[in-house]
Amino acid sequence: MxxxxxxxxxxxxxxxxxxxxxxxxxxxxxxxxxxxxxxxxxxxxxxxxxxxxxxxxxxxxxxxxxxxxxxxxxxxxxxxxxxxxxxxxxxxxxxxxxxxxxxxxxxxxxxxxxxxVEPMEMFRAALDELSGIEQRDLLTILTKLAKRVQMMVHDGRKET
Amino acid sequence: MxxxxxxxxxxxxxxxxxxxxxxxxxxxxxxxxxxxxxxxxxxxxxxxxxxxxxxxxxxxxxxxxxxxxxxxxxxxxxxxxxxxxxxxxxxxxxxxxxxxxxxxxxxxxxxxxxxxVEPMEMFRAALDELSGIEQRDLLTILTKLAKRVQMMVHDGRKET
DNA sequence: GCAAGATGTTTCGCGTGCGAAATATCGATG
DNA sequence: CATCGATATTTCGCACGCGAAACATCTTGC
CATH class of the missing domain: 1.10.10.10 (Winged helix-like DNA-binding domain superfamily/Winged helix DNA-binding domain)
Structure with missing residues (x-):
């Protein structure tokens, strides 16, 4: 908007x-x-x-x-x-x-x-080395970000 | 590792x-x-x-x-x-x-x-709606994560 | 029951995207 | 200066990945 x-x-x-x-x-x-x-x-x-x-x-x-x-x-x-x-x-x-x-x-x-073997094993390992708090924060923020982008894409398409 | x-x-x-x-x-x-x-x-x-x-x-x-x-x-x-x-x-x-x-x-x-127009305008806007703290946290954690993965990739390649 | 639109899949043409091999040139070593 | 290994780019074959158009089938309205 x-x-x-x-x-x-x-x-x-x-x-x-x-x-x-x-x-x-x-x-x-x-x-x-x-x-x-x-x-x-x-x-x-x-x-x-x-x-x-x-x-x-x-x-x-x-x-x-x-x-x-x-x-x-x-x-x-x-x-x-x-x-x-x-x-x-x-x-x-x-x-x-x-x-x-x-x-x-x-x-x-x-x-x-x-x-x-899970293909993402390496990521899991890397993420596992982050603290629990960091993991939670990361997920929260990324999710929020994705949701915002999704909304913009959804009802955007009006302005150049 | x-x-x-x-x-x-x-x-x-x-x-x-x-x-x-x-x-x-x-x-x-x-x-x-x-x-x-x-x-x-x-x-x-x-x-x-x-x-x-x-x-x-x-x-x-x-x-x-x-x-x-x-x-x-x-x-x-x-x-x-x-x-x-x-x-x-x-x-x-x-x-x-x-x-x-x-x-x-x-x-x-x-x-x-x-x-x-910057292609990433929409992302910038979405990111801008996050609080400054969230932005900093996100960057910090992502950077840390990327660095870890980079290290694993770099000296990995030994185990199946 | 049939014409018109909706929905699920495929076809087509094009542009990445990669890895391996080929090619061209550079630099070092003898 | 001939040669051999390194480096820069291209060529080749293949597998996505997309959007538009074609095609098949379903559904709805009449």
């Missing part, structure tokens, strides 16, 4: 530093996921999908897209390649024939069990 | 939430950059490159890669397309003929001036 005022320089510096840190953490987390996935001859996104399906069972393609925060068209491609490798099956739903349910195959389950 | 112990469930939940928030913020920041870039018929990375070159002048391809945290091979592609559009020039360095310096063209500069 209220259009952002020009901010003071030191705030800008802090913002830059915060964004820098977030970018770094994100990049690193992705790199690590990829590295873990490689041990099972998977790509990062594929490992994510396998783990999700292992934990919560079949999902429609759209539900899966929501989970991993990607567009349907992206997930279609990922599932194509996983199906080709025999990791998942596409099962047309009988109730609504538009929807496709994605199901882990035996091979897929085997792989999921094999890579039991 | 000490191998990570299995962590308690509530810590795991907090970690998941924190990672979730970071993922969200990152994704959103990227989406916003893209949207801003679109106004100038640029892609997200291209806008980033244009803005960097505007602010600090010519850079070698490697220096540019470092700045935007991407591999050289990725940046080669980005610069290829930008050169095709007449936004930048490749200038072979005379001192060291291996290096290529990337230089904004007049057209590139014009575009950079045109998109004067």
């Amino acid at each position: 209220s259009r952002p005022e020009p901010l003071s320089p030191e705030v800008n510096a802090a913002v830059d530093a915060i964004l820098e840190a977030i970018l770094y953490l994100y990049t690193e987390s992705r790199r690590i996921t990829k590295e873990v996935a490689k041990r099972a001859s998977l790509t990062g996104p594929q490992l994510t999908v396998v783990k999700i399906l292992e934990q919560i069972g079949d999902l429609s393609l759209s539900e899966l897209s929501d989970r991993i925060r990607a567009q349907n068209s992206t997930v279609t491609g990922i599932i194509d390649r996983m199906e080709r490798e025999g990791l998942v099956d596409r099962v047309r739903s009988t109730e609504d024939r538009r929807v496709v349910r994605i199901r882990l195959t035996k091979k897929g389950f085997a792989l999921a069990r094999e890579v039991s | 000490s191998r990570p112990e299995p962590l308690s469930p509530e810590v795991n939940a907090a970690v998941d939430a924190i990672l979730e928030a970071i993922l969200y913020l990152y994704t959103e920041s990227r989406r916003i950059t893209k949207e801003v870039a679109k106004r100038a018929s640029l892609t997200g990375p291209q806008l980033t490159v244009v803005k960097i070159l505007e602010q600090i002048g010519d850079l070698s391809l490697s220096e540019l890669s470092d700045r935007i945290r991407a591999q050289n091979s990725t940046v080669t592609g980005i610069i290829d397309r930008m050169e095709r559009e007449g936004l930048v020039d490749r200038v072979r360095s005379t001192e060291d003929r291996r290096v290529v310096r990337i230089r904004l063209t007049k057209k590139g500069f014009a575009l950079a001036r045109e998109v004067s």
Whole structure:
């Protein structure tokens, strides 16, 4: 809503530093996921999908897209390649024939069990070294921040 | 370093939430950059490159890669397309003929001036709504976290 | 029951993004 | 000065990742 005022320089510096840190953490987390996935001859996104399906069972393609925060068209491609490798099956739903349910195959389950290590182990360890208070603060502030951004995005789109 | 112990469930939940928030913020920041870039018929990375070159002048391809945290091979592609559009020039360095310096063209500069809005305006606004204390805390904790991860990555790579 | 719109998925074209191998040049060592 | 290892960039093949358009199926209004 209220259009952002020009901010003071030191705030800008802090913002830059915060964004820098977030970018770094994100990049690193992705790199690590990829590295873990490689041990099972998977790509990062594929490992994510396998783990999700292992934990919560079949999902429609759209539900899966929501989970991993990607567009349907992206997930279609990922599932194509996983199906080709025999990791998942596409099962047309009988109730609504538009929807496709994605199901882990035996091979897929085997792989999921094999890579039991959580991809985020390193982050967990790093976070664990923070004090309990710091953890709580971090979560609180990040959540608040995410919520604000979400609101702005949601009802924004009016001003340049 | 000490191998990570299995962590308690509530810590795991907090970690998941924190990672979730970071993922969200990152994704959103990227989406916003893209949207801003679109106004100038640029892609997200291209806008980033244009803005960097505007602010600090010519850079070698490697220096540019470092700045935007991407591999050289990725940046080669980005610069290829930008050169095709007449936004930048490749200038072979005379001192060291291996290096290529990337230089904004007049057209590139014009575009950079045109998109004067900071892509991160929305984040700045969101962060600005946090209290000063929260901002400081967030920065402190994120920095600490990034540093820890960095250390782990740096001297890790020993255990499975 | 059927036309019109809504919803779920795929297709297409394009732009990243990466790692490994190729290429070009530099610098040091003999 | 020939060669060998280091450094800068490009090429290649592949896997995302997106938005727009196409397609299939469902639902609603009539």
